[in-house]
Amino acid sequence: MKYMIYGATGYTGELIAKEASAQGQQPLLAGRNPEKVAAMAKELGLAHKSFALESVSQIAAELADVDLVIHCAGPFELTAEIMMKACIESKTHYLDITGELDIFELAFSFHEQAKAAGVVLCPGVGFDVxxxxxxxxxxxxxxxxxxxxxxxxxxxxxxxxxxxxxxxxxxxxxxxxxxxxxxxxxxxxxxxxxxxxxxxxxxxxxxxxxxxxxxxxxxxxxxxxxxxxxxxxxxxxxxxxxxxxxxxxxxxxxxxxxxxxxxxxxxxxxxxxxxxxxxxxxxxxxxxxxxxxxxxxxxxGYTLTAKGAVTMAKHVLTTEHEGGFSTPSKLYGADLVEQFLYTPEAE
Known part of the structure; x- marks a missing residue:
């Protein structure tokens, strides 16, 4: 199973990429800046590609062999809709780290399309929410x-x-x-x-x-x-x-x-x-x-986001889901938060 972290050179995207690497995973790193993406991929020993979010068909082509995307490139009001539509077209599961109220409702509006495609849409797989x-x-x-x-x-x-x-x-x-x-x-x-x-x-x-x-x-x-x-x-x-x-x-x-x-x-x-x-x-x-x-x-919150996003990606990729819009607690279970409780040794 292959997954992509898009927006991997942003502050939180980088934390997620490093967390995935520390857990022995090999996500594909992606973003809009070729030089920055290549530099991070080299540092972590991971594959990479770069592309802008220009059209649904163009993004879907880039996702043709990707099973899941963790979308980290905000502000999501400018980037989430086109990525969600591309994921539905390419039959790629969609996760993101937004906290934007409108983006959750946007994802919910795509529930039937995503369900028909067998695609999970689950925004907010970090501290938000x-x-x-x-x-x-x-x-x-x-x-x-x-x-x-x-x-x-x-x-x-x-x-x-x-x-x-x-x-x-x-x-x-x-x-x-x-x-x-x-x-x-x-x-x-x-x-x-x-x-x-x-x-x-x-x-x-x-x-x-x-x-x-x-x-x-x-x-x-x-x-x-x-x-x-x-x-x-x-x-x-x-x-x-x-x-x-x-x-x-x-x-x-x-x-x-x-x-x-x-x-x-x-x-x-x-x-x-x-x-x-x-x-x-x-x-x-x-x-x-x-x-x-x-x-x-x-x-x-940022440490939780890194760990939460990787945990949810693993869960979606290794568990059967019918597709459609979901929330973290519905997709994984309400006990998900227990993995991220703070102890002095937790970090």
């Missing part, structure tokens, strides 16, 4: 009649440039929650509350995280919100931005933000990732007011 998705599924198992679900995470690790770009491009759209089964656009910092994610109580605010899509598909719970810690100052600033966030829908503003982000470091260094683990939290509630709460201490 393995741990939160598994917590959601485990809470659903503990409370089958849950009507409301809140999820969140607390990480002190810096963002990579790719994650920062994704977040920045979304600002103009505001926040998002799920109400009565429907994804609903809401203001930035729509809700705030104090939450003990696992390391003590903190003020937190809602964000338009991927679980607003995936947790619904994994659990069927119709009301979903996702939170991260935020200082009172940040909550206030985000709420003030609602008055002029329309500006951030303009391409010139997006380009300005992208240039500022490009000046930042690629992502957290190895020692930072080893030091800063993540707390993941979830709370389910039913119509009677009963509550189930769950907390898990997991690896740093």
């Amino acid at each position: 393995i741990p939160t998705d598994c917590v959601a599924a485990q809470l659903k198992a503990k409370m089958p009649d849950a009507t409301h679900l809140q999820l969140g995470f607390d990480s002190r690790s810096r963002m990579s440039r790719g994650t920062a770009k994704t977040s920045a491009r979304r600002i103009g759209e505001g926040g998002a929650v799920r109400k009565n089964g429907k994804i609903t656009n809401v203001p930035l910092a729509y809700k705030s509350k104090k939450i003990d994610f696992g390391g003590g109580e903190k003020l937190a605010m809602t964000i338009p995280w991927g679980d607003v899509s995936t947790a619904y598909h994994s659990t069927g719970i119709g009301n979903i919100e996702v939170f991260i810690p935020a200082s009172p100052k940040l909550v206030s600033r985000m709420r003030k931005m609602n008055w002029f966030r329309w500006l951030f829908r303009m391409e010139f503003m997006k380009n300005w933000l992208m240039k500022k982000i490009d000046a930042q470091p690629a992502g957290p260094k190895d020692e930072e990732r080893a030091k800063y683990y993540t707390w993941v939290w979830g709370e389910a509630r039913n119509a009677k007011g009963d509550v189930e709460t769950m907390r898990k201490q997991v690896l740093n």
Whole structure:
């Protein structure tokens, strides 16, 4: 079975490629820059190819002998659709590491086409959204009649440039929650509350995280919100931005933000990732007011993404699947997160 890591020279793509190599696997490395892809392939002793994402037929031809792609080249709002369509055409399983809400819903819209082709479409096989998705599924198992679900995470690790770009491009759209089964656009910092994610109580605010899509598909719970810690100052600033966030829908503003982000470091260094683990939290509630709460201490998000993507690729390639859209917890099982719990020796 042959699989490809596309976008292997980006910060997270490189982590995935190195994790796969460390596990004795030999994925095909690919990306848009021939020199960078060749240099990484030489360093890891792996095969490589380079191609741009120009047309569905062109990409499908490049994937003709590839069984699975781990797509790492974001922002995914610009690259995921064409890669998904090419994977369906070439009958190549598709995984990615997105956290973009719209991309999960896009993949879901291709469910029937992918199922007919026998192709698995499973976005979010990294920190976005393995741990939160598994917590959601485990809470659903503990409370089958849950009507409301809140999820969140607390990480002190810096963002990579790719994650920062994704977040920045979304600002103009505001926040998002799920109400009565429907994804609903809401203001930035729509809700705030104090939450003990696992390391003590903190003020937190809602964000338009991927679980607003995936947790619904994994659990069927119709009301979903996702939170991260935020200082009172940040909550206030985000709420003030609602008055002029329309500006951030303009391409010139997006380009300005992208240039500022490009000046930042690629992502957290190895020692930072080893030091800063993540707390993941979830709370389910039913119509009677009963509550189930769950907390898990997991690896740093980028380390988890590298290990999670490789684990999911191995699983898809060695297990029978009927194809179509899926979430990590549905595809692998809600116990997937248990492989990525943090211990001092885990990194």
